[in-house]
Amino acid sequence: MNILISGASVAGPALAYWLHRQGHRVTVVERAPAPRDSGYAVDFRGRAFEVLEGMGILEEVRGHDTRMRGTDLVDAEGRVTGELPAEAFAGELEVPKRDLTRILHRVTEGDVRYVFGDSISALTQDGTGVRVEFENHEPAEYDLVVGADGVYSTVRRLAFGPHTDHVRHLGMSGVGFTTANHLGLDRRGVLHSAPGRAIYLFSAAEPDRMTVSLSFATDSPQLDLLDRATQEELVRTAFADFGWEVPRLLKEMGEAEDLLFSSACQVEMDRWSTGRVVLVGDAGYCAAPSSGMGTSQALIGAHDLARRLAEHDGDLAGLTAAFAAHERELRPYVADNQRHGREAVKMLGG
Template sequence: MTKTRVLISGASVAGPALAYFLHRDGYDVTVVERAPELRDSGYAVDFRGEAFAVLEEMGILAEVREHDTKMRGAVLVDERGVETGRLPAEVFAGELEVPKRELTRILHRITADGVTYLFDDSISALTQHESGVTVEFERSAVREFDLVFGADGVYSTVRRLAFGPHAGKLRHLGLSGAGFSTANYLGLDRSGLLQSTMGAAIYLFALDAAERLTVSLSFATGSPELDRCDRDEQEKAVRAAFAGHGWEAPRLLQAMSEADDFYFSSTCQVHLDRWSCGRIALVGDAGYCAAPTSGMGTSQALIGAWTLARDLASAGGDHTTAFAAYEAELRPYVAENQAKGQQTATMFGGGANAE
């Protein structure tokens, strides 16, 4: 019997998780990833609620727990660095927190033997027909698949090709920010520091005393336009937002220019009327990002992949029935998480705007 051929775009969390379950259920799975190799970047990720059941079913919960950061919470400080309060670890770290690179490595390891990975490549065109989807790649030869899944983030290529331009699908929550690392000159050890005013926030943390200091500089913005700018323009915007700020701001702005792991992103949610289009469906941030301010991105990605695979199995491979069940089951959960993301963004001076 010929296996159902599926293509998943994105090798972060939702993609490999979906690949694991579909391969287990007998599908012929290929994952395409734009990065030239497994990504080794990103903040720590946390897990909440039913995500633990997903990790358990994948047989990796115990291994993931071995990488627990054991963060002890964050100290709130004013612009002079004087302590004004404390936040418990659960606010940032959920019920369990691990470095994202470790989760990505584990997910890749448990799928690599049975799943085909195409790194340093991306989808350039999707053409649906009665029996499948013709997929054109930037580098690889044209191939036919029965189903295609977009697990490729907020600016999903699959979503753009199958559902149309990003405009109107992204809801900017009024915050953007830069992230990078620098020397742990403050000697933080499994702890964080947060200095926040309306419209700007500095969050610093280190997973242990030997780790580099991870820096997040976020500020109020009217749109996610800076995401599409070059680094010079992004740094310029960060400097303008933090001009005149005290505490560690001047030193951190200097360190930003010297960082070799600088990245910039805006806090956005993805809102769609539907998460599937024929034989193509979206999972994780590509379809329903709740924004980092929700604290639910990783859990939602895992649960979304698990639910989608389970509904495909229940429907006997009938993708139309499965996609409808997946969406009906998951939408209330996503709506709750997106409300949390909006609420937290508002606390930091953001405000929702549709792009």
């Protein structure tokens, strides 16, 4: 089959790897101008290790282990009151996301056609194929289109309807950024949580840098669409009464070049496919960053989808059967991860 995948983060390249091995022609389109060099640490649990091993990259990925050593729980004055084991945030293995993205791109770029700096603008499908229009390239026909383009997936919006129909806000928003490691954290984290607010600081792969997460209770994911100045003001208001390191962190927030504002949310859908269009990873079933399962779920979902496609013909009936079998197998796993994601948000003050 001639297959188009939208999204070149984790799920997209992983799926492209398996589909190419099955003999399909694969194109990956990505809005970013090059492989993304952003994101913080990602972790792996359970069957994700089998997928990495099958791709021949497990040991290379292990070589980027952040080797986190746990997280101190602190009160509002920064006094240690308890400890969480490394596995609570880092899973069985944690690596910087940019390293994983780079590895996945490297092992596929010789076999898969990558188109950076473009995005899908329209989809029209019938029983025999999908006509895809792009923002910057000429239209093309594909046998299958896969949305692996994240929570606010363009493919999902075009094929299934607006984001508001599928994105469930979990009641927490916040910012993440990096700054100088002035706490001297050594592969360790610090967490303070209070009703409606949470502060998480850690230093891992770069000993001179510290990652900062400031989260607070909100009632709308639309805050993600506001301008940076407004988002920063929301954070300052939420943490205005905090002492300890917070005043300094709020000042550094305004100077950060890598600031990212996001809302904790999940993607809930009755089905992950329609005709010759299917979703994988966060686009179809995001479990929220708080679940700690996003990367593992993306890798496992991509592998399982490819396996099911290999068991059926490429006509519409075969694709429909493959998608149905894929959902029957993966949905219990996704439901469990999403439950953990909701519970973790509550633990962090949501």
